[in-house]
Amino acid sequence: MTFAAFLSTAFVVIEYVIKIVAIGVVPENRRPSSSTAWLLLILFLPVVGLPLFLLLGSATINRRRHRIQGKANQLPDEGLADRPTIPAGCEPPPGIGSLLHLNRRLTSLPCVTGTYVALYDDYAESFAAMAAAVDEAQRYVDVEIYITAWDDTSAVLFAALSRAASRGVQVRLLLDHIGSRKYPGFKHLGRRLDDAGIRWRYMLPIDLLRGRFRRVDLRNHRKLLVVDGDVAFMGSQNLIDSSYLMPANVRAGRHWHDAMICVRGEIVRPIEAVFVVDWYTETGEQLLAERTEAIPSAVPVGGPGNAFQLVPSGPGFTTEPNLRLFTSLIHAAQERISICSPYFVPDESLLAAVTTAGYRGIDIELFVSEQADQFMVDHAQSSYYRALLEAGVRIRRYPSPAVLHTKFLVIDGRVAVIGSSNMDMRSFGLNYEISLLTFGGDAVTAIDDLAGRYRTQCRELTLAEWNERPYLQRYLDSVFRLTSALQ
Numbered sequence: 416m417t418f419a420a421f422l423s424t425a426f427v428v429i430e431y432v433i434k435i436v437a438i439g440v441v442p443e444n445r446r447p448s449s450s451t452a453w454l455l456l457i458l459f460l461p462v463v464g465l466p467l468f469l470l471l472g473s474a475t476i477n478r479r480r481h482r483i484q485g486k487a488n489q490l491p492d493e494g495l496a497d498r499p500t501i502p503a504g505c506e507p508p509p510g511i512g513s514l515l516h517l518n519r520r521l522t523s524l525p526c527v528t529g530t531y532v533a534l535y536d537d538y539a540e541s542f543a544a545m546a547a548a549v550d551e552a553q554r555y556v557d558v559e560i561y562i563t564a565w566d567d568t569s570a571v572l573f574a575a576l577s578r579a580a581s582r583g584v585q586v587r588l589l590l591d592h593i594g595s596r597k598y599p600g601f602k603h604l605g606r607r608l609d610d611a612g613i614r615w616r617y618m619l620p621i622d623l624l625r626g627r628f629r630r631v632d633l634r635n636h637r638k639l640l641v642v643d644g645d646v647a648f649m650g651s652q653n654l655i656d657s658s659y660l661m662p663a664n665v666r667a668g669r670h671w672h673d674a675m676i677c678v679r680g681e682i683v684r685p686i687e688a689v690f691v692v693d694w695y696t697e698t699g700e701q702l703l704a705e706r707t708e709a710i711p712s713a714v715p716v717g718g719p720g721n722a723f724q725l726v727p728s729g730p731g732f733t734t735e736p737n738l739r740l741f742t743s744l745i746h747a748a749q750e751r752i753s754i755c756s757p758y759f760v761p762d763e764s765l766l767a768a769v770t771t772a773g774y775r776g777i778d779i780e781l782f783v784s785e786q787a788d789q790f791m792v793d794h795a796q797s798s799y800y801r802a803l804l805e806a807g808v809r810i811r812r813y814p815s816p817a818v819l820h821t822k823f824l825v826i827d828g829r830v831a832v833i834g835s836s837n838m839d840m841r842s843f844g845l846n847y848e849i850s851l852l853t854f855g856g857d858a859v860t861a862i863d864d865l866a867g868r869y870r871t872q873c874r875e876l877t878l879a880e881w882n883e884r885p886y887l888q889r890y891l892d893s894v895f896r897l898t899s900a901l902q
Contacts, residue, residue, distance in 0.1 A: 428677040479727050495684060502713055505722050508745035508829045508854055515678050517743065518726050521736040527726040528713045529682030531858040536674045536865055538568065538657045544677060546575035550643045555585040557690040559643040562653035563590035564598040565607055581614030589693055591635045592617035599660045604709030616697045633730060636846040639686055644708055647683040649849060650675035651822050651835055669816040672863060676833055680711045682723035689727050689849055721856030726793050737836045737850050738843040742768040744826050751778040753825040753866040757818065759783055760795050760839035773806030784819045785812040791895045798896035804878040811873035823862050830854045831862040
């Protein structure tokens with residue numbers, strides 16, 4: 416046998432070994448759609464598919480992170496562990512009580528009460544409100560934001576953080592390493608934060624020189640700010656200008672539209688607990704020992720008093736709490752559903768829940784951007800529109816070039832969820848997220864009113880219009896629908 420023939424035979428043998436092994440390894444603990452997508456890639460293009468699977472195919476994180484998250488899931492905060500799942504005197508809407516127990520079992524966090532303060536859907540107003548809260552800080556400020564850049568717009572909050580640090584307040588900031596690094600000013604951001612007296616760390620950093628490596632597409636996508644354990648903000652807004660400072664966005668006049676909710680009272684403690692766990696994960700520093708203040712007293716539910724339950728999710732939560740939350744709420748709907756998700760790429764269970772609700776006669780509206788900011792996501796998302804429209808879902812598209820980045824779900828005008836989680840497979844399995852479930856007070860009304868404002872600005876997509884789209888677009892939609900399952 417010649418050397419060339421030997422190499423050819425060896426290559427064929429190795430290719431078939433890869434394929435045989437992949438068939439038994441890839442589907443383990445993976446949803447069928449994801450398994451099928453990975454197997455197709457590996458079976459047809461093993462030279463490309465295998466390296467990609469080894470690099471991106473595992474949703475697990477390192478053992479230390481799993482251990483920390485597992486411990487946090489069992490007992491996130493001693494002050495919350497003994498709380499009942501449903502606050503005394505609180506009557507959840509029909510069908511919601513069992514969902515509160517589900518969330519408690521998956522995340523260990525009970526439903527508590529709290530005071531709704533405001534819902535901000537304007538970038539400047541949101542930053543100004545957070546800066547004002549920081550200016551009242553006496554002991555500590557916790558900030559955890561996915562994308563962070565110190566620019567002319569975000570400077571108002573950074574200035575407040577700097578002032579707080581200068582008067583002795585402990586200011587801590589977590590920012591996602593990969594999520595922030597491509598934006599202007601990143602190279603000098605660390606030095607500016609140090610000069611401002613802000614203690615900061617990267618979330619999920621990659622540093623090969625120090626042996627810090629992980630799956631490169633995992634992200635900590637959470638956005639939250641806590642002041643003195645008294646007031647908290649959370650939602651979808653990153654710490655950066657609404658244009659994201661990119662020249663193409665500036666030229667196109669493209670701005671992101673987001674929302675942040677401000678709350679006080681008991682609910683601040685679980686939001687703070689999420690930060691404490693993430694800070695410990697990245698630094699090894701325990702914060703709960705120095706925070707001995709009692710949890711604020713419960714407030715009556717009604718008006719500004721609300722029932723709240725925080726639902727964290729991410730790779731450390733193998734049961735996908737956010738996906739189960741969304742699907743359960745949609746199945747519980749009796750009258751109407753409003754969904755706002757910039758990246759709506761559902762798995763089989765969520766798509767079935769939404770379309771089934773449509774066939775049940777539920778009035779459903781889905782708010783999305785007319786054109787998503789990511790090419791592949793835009794096509795993957797579009798591939799689901801026909802099934803949604805045929806089920807009676809009203810797709811409302813926020814006019815381009817704006818990007819509708821807010822994430823919320825409103826059920827029957829009585830229950831709502833707002834937070835950082837998109838309704839896509841990345842948010843369900845790869846990103847660390849936080850979602851806030853609320854009912855019984857003004858917070859639901861505020862989120863529902865926000866849906867009303869978006870409704871007046873959107874244009875509704877019809878099935879007839881969608882069926883007339885070019886064949887090339889249909890082809891690309893189908894291709895990128897397959898790639899959305901590669902996790």
